[in-house]
Amino acid sequence: MPKYDAFAEAITNFTAFKNGKTEVSNYLELKFKDLTKKDNELDNFKKNKREYSIWSEKFQTVQKMSGIFIKEDKNTTDNNYPDIYVKKLPPYSFIIQANFKLKQPYFSKDDDEFYIIQNPILKEKVFKVPMIRGSGWKGSLASAFKDLINEEANLEKRKEIIDSYLRIFGAGSESIKVLEDYLKENSKDLVKFKEKLLEFILFELGMKVDKDFIGEIKDKNSYEELQAILQKKISEKLQKDNKNLPIEFQTHKGRAIFYPTYFDRLSLEVINPHDRRKRAGIQPIYYEVVPEGTEGILQIIYIPFDGILKENKELKKEAEKDLENLLSAIEKVSQNGIGAKTKLGWGTFELCEVKYYFTNKDLNISKEEKGWLKWES
Numbered sequence: 001m002p003k004y005d006a007f008a009e010a011i012t013n014f015t016a017f018k019n020g021k022t023e024v025s026n027y028l029e030l031k032f033k034d035l036t037k038k039d040n041e042l043d044n045f046k047k048n049k050r051e052y053s054i055w056s057e058k059f060q061t062v063q064k065m066s067g068i069f070i071k072e073d074k075n076t077t078d079n080n081y082p083d084i085y086v087k088k089l090p091p092y093s094f095i096i097q098a099n100f101k102l103k104q105p106y107f108s109k110d111d112d113e114f115y116i117i118q119n120p121i122l123k124e125k126v127f128k129v130p131m132i133r134g135s136g137w138k139g140s141l142a143s144a145f146k147d148l149i150n151e152e153a154n155l156e157k158r159k160e161i162i163d164s165y166l167r168i169f170g171a172g173s174e175s176i177k178v179l180e181d182y183l184k185e186n187s188k189d190l191v192k193f194k195e196k197l198l199e200f201i202l203f204e205l206g207m208k209v210d211k212d213f214i215g216e217i218k219d220k221n222s223y224e225e226l227q228a229i230l231q232k233k234i235s236e237k238l239q240k241d242n243k244n245l246p247i248e249f250q251t252h253k254g255r256a257i258f259y260p261t262y263f264d265r266l267s268l269e270v271i272n273p274h275d276r277r278k279r280a281g282i283q284p285i286y287y288e289v290v291p292e293g294t295e296g297i298l299q300i301i302y303i304p305f306d307g308i309l310k311e312n313k314e315l316k317k318e319a320e321k322d323l324e325n326l327l328s329a330i331e332k333v334s335q336n337g338i339g340a341k342t343k344l345g346w347g348t349f350e351l352c353e354v355k356y357y358f359t360n361k362d363l364n365i366s367k368e369e370k371g372w373l374k375w376e377s
Helices: 006-018 023-048 056-065 081-086 134-151 155-169 173-185 190-204 211-219 223-240 312-336
Strands: 094-102 256-258 265-271 285-289 295-302 349-359 372-374
Touching (some): 134 256, 134 312, 155 312, 211 223
Antiparallel strands (some): 256 295
16 A cells, blocks of 8 residues: 655645635635625625615514514414413513614624624624614613603602612612712702712611711712712622612612514615815715614513512502603603614614503503503403
8 A cells, every 4th residue: 555645645735726626726716706796795885875685584583583572474363472471471570562663773883803894783693683682772771761860850759760770670780870870960069968878878778877977978078989888888788688678779680671673674874074174074984784764673571570479569559660661761762762873863763653561460551642552452
């Protein structure tokens, strides 16, 4: 048997590769043509601002896998699925679902480093469908809640919105920051802020204070130092006796589950920064976006898992407040926008006429006049 010569085999393969006779070289040639084709498509895309539609089957598949309630067939009459699902959840759970239409383009930058343009839109990893993450909805709605807190003049109603915020989104360091902003907003100067801080710790959190603690607060000369004291005391309370602190202020998971939204269209927008002296465009910046007019589905499921031991009357009142405040926050997000470039008006949308909430118990809210309807099976 002749001796195996790896070097001779490498030379042979290399020669074949150069002559274009191997599968590898054919593959690379096709790949090069594909890249050239993409470059030409990109040029046309930039010139004509073409819109691309996502393959419908892929779009429907990713929605179904994410747990979004949609009709699988347009001809079917079985549209009660969310209503059936909510009945399996704990009492006073509800589902919010609404179709919306973009009034301006939506953009949120993806982390894909290898793409034909510099600013690709956020896409689902496997199916490459443009999307809004559930965490994106959560962050935007949480910001809207803060606006609702600041806009409310009635202190009692402000406290109700804060309680609702903590139940829906959970409690953590960010929640404590909301409380700090709330206290600071209600005090015009540092002295009043100290009074509000002591009042909040004593009556809202039920925490004990002594002479030394009061003296420590009086000695502080900045909001930042007082906020640090509040965080420290709440942390100590949580570690020593978590049960005595109201559930809303304990570190816990929120009751709401925020689902992603997927879109079936893509387009291109151009922002052209201008030189102030020359008054001319410097270098156009291309953004891959979801164009205005595209429709999506917003879906939120609320499960009061931490209210099992509460009386039905109390739990019902909490769910009604949370539902009403959540719908108000959704309406505010539709005006403020979601995603990046909201200062340019991007990400704003309008809720379609048909928007429902599904419940497994009777919840009385005052949102019917704004178009939110309770689903009647």
